[in-house]
Amino acid sequence: MLVYVDDIILIGTSSVLLQKLVDKLHANFSLKDLGSLDYFMGIEVKATSQGGLFLSQDKYITDLLTQVKMEDCKGISTPMIGGQQLTKDGTLFDDPTLYRSIVGALQYATITRPEIAFSVNKVSQFMCLPMEEHWKVVKRILRYLKGTLGHGLLFTPATSTNPFNLTAFTDADWAADPNDNRSTSAACIYLGPNLVSWWSKKQLLVARSSTEAEYRALAQAVTEVLWLQSLLKELQVKFNTPKVLCDNQSTVSLSHNLVLHSRSKHMELDIFFVREKVLSKALIVSHIPAQHQYADVLTKALSPRRFLFLRSKLNVTDSNTSFLQVTNPRLARLPL
Structure with a gap:
């Protein structure tokens, strides 16, 4: 006996189109429509009155x-x-x-x-x-x-002031681990106003300088941005050239400079990988002041004031702000 069990979440702005899709699936598979989505794999979902989602x-x-x-x-x-x-x-x-x-x-x-x-x-x-x-x-x-x-985590609809643009903040804390002197890489990537990808990881190799640590974090963020870029293109979502923001001036200069210096030749693969994307205008690498570096909260333990400020920038908010349930989210499940 073969039993296939899976959960499907359908989400969109048109309940009519969603229902048509459910009906077509039901014509070929045995489905149980559970109605509006409110709980899924331990994650509670609330729809806001502004058309967003709160997870x-x-x-x-x-x-x-x-x-x-x-x-x-x-x-x-x-x-x-x-x-x-x-x-x-x-x-x-x-x-x-x-x-x-x-x-x-x-x-x-x-x-x-x-x-x-x-x-x-x-x-x-x-x-x-x-x-x-x-x-x-x-x-x-x-x-x-x-x-x-x-x-x-709050997700809000894109607007004319916050369109669907990819923006990545990348940072590193050089030699932060007292046990092996490895650095911590971090990045947070936004699609329009919404945080869609983030990480905080210890680098696999010991970096010889803060620039090297920052550049490795930059290269990792660029890889993720390129993947998201290809996904959006496949979904036919229009967006401007992605931006990658780094608070290290030397790292930003290396991503644009065509000269490979002796002090950076051990980073050659990462340098050419990022530089190729910058020259082809697939993305833009820019400097950002350290006080506006959102990924800072993912690289080190911060003071309460700094932590709370950056937490809000990650779109982490309190549910006690006027959230209203609506019926746009849909969930269908294949029964046993």
Whole structure:
């Protein structure tokens, strides 16, 4: 016996067209139309009165807090202390299985909470041998989520002032890891006003300079932008030339400069890859002041004031602002 089970989400501005698509699918497959979408794989979906979507994981996070008996804990304003660094030294945590389970669950929470991507990335690096200090950071992340339980990721419709343009912010924290001196790369990519892709990762190689660390982060962001660009073209979505914004002047200069210097020849592949795209006008690489670098929140532990400012730039907001349910989102499911 063969059983195929899958979930399908259909979304659009015309309920008539959506219903026609559901009817055509139903003509060939056995479908169960579950109506308006409000919950999917642990993600709660609310439609706003302005035609946007608000994604959150309140129930998922609440269940996670209950699992570690922290449902009554006191919330805090940041997931990590500003400037905090984690090392491999210290007292071993007595329940590494619990540590791995909770950290793994926190990774799923970053789907709607991009502002915790850096802190979750840091505690994920000690899965093999967690220390008591690492567990304290995990509990701090949970306390932060408790204090911001109603927060989630907001998507708004494109407008004439915020059209469907691809804009990427890329950053790196050079030699930030005290254990192996590797740098942290980060990027956040916007389609119009909406955050659609982000990451916070430790680089695989030790960078010899801050420029090298920044350029590796830039090359990774360019790869993602080019993929999104090809996807939008396939979907016949019109947009202007994508922009990649970096706060390192040397990195921006390298992406435009045709001369390969001896101090940068070990980065040759990344340099030629980015430079080729810049020369072909497939994208624009520009400098941005450090205070306007949104990806900064994904590279290091920040002060509460700076963290809260950049969190809002990632479109993470509170659900207590006038959200109204509408019937545009649709969900159809194949039954067992």
